[in-house]
Amino acid sequence: MATPPWWEELIGVSEVLANADGAGIVAWRGPAADMVEEDEDDVPPLTVRLGALGRVFGEQSAEFIPEQSRRVLQLLEQIQAEGSHEDGEAVATGFFEALLNAWDNGFDLSSVWADVGPESRAYCRAWNDFTGVETPGWMR
Incomplete structure (x- = not known):
């Protein structure tokens, strides 16, 4: 699966994100990966990669300075608003x-x-509705 052109900019925002993505790729390729020629398209599906970044962003939020958090969220918004339908869906359902x-x-x-x-x-509020989670006032 190919990596989208905006990916490097996204993981370049923070070493935490870059390290998480690198670890995910290593896990995806498995222990024998160092014995074969590296294939840049041998990466987890985009939704899986974005899910890992979303988890890390939440779990390690103290590792991000406000400018980094802001930039990550701005990039993801831009992808949802202006990117391909597939990339926008991956951002929503993954991250x-x-x-x-x-x-x-x-x-x-x-x-x-x-x-x-x-x-x-809008996606977060819709997901709350879908899953039956009450959307707090600060989310409206």
């Missing part, structure tokens, strides 16, 4: 569903909500 799960597990989503763009906010 934001994982981030909402991190919120369920204690991540203070309200601390970055002001930086979440309108497309991303």
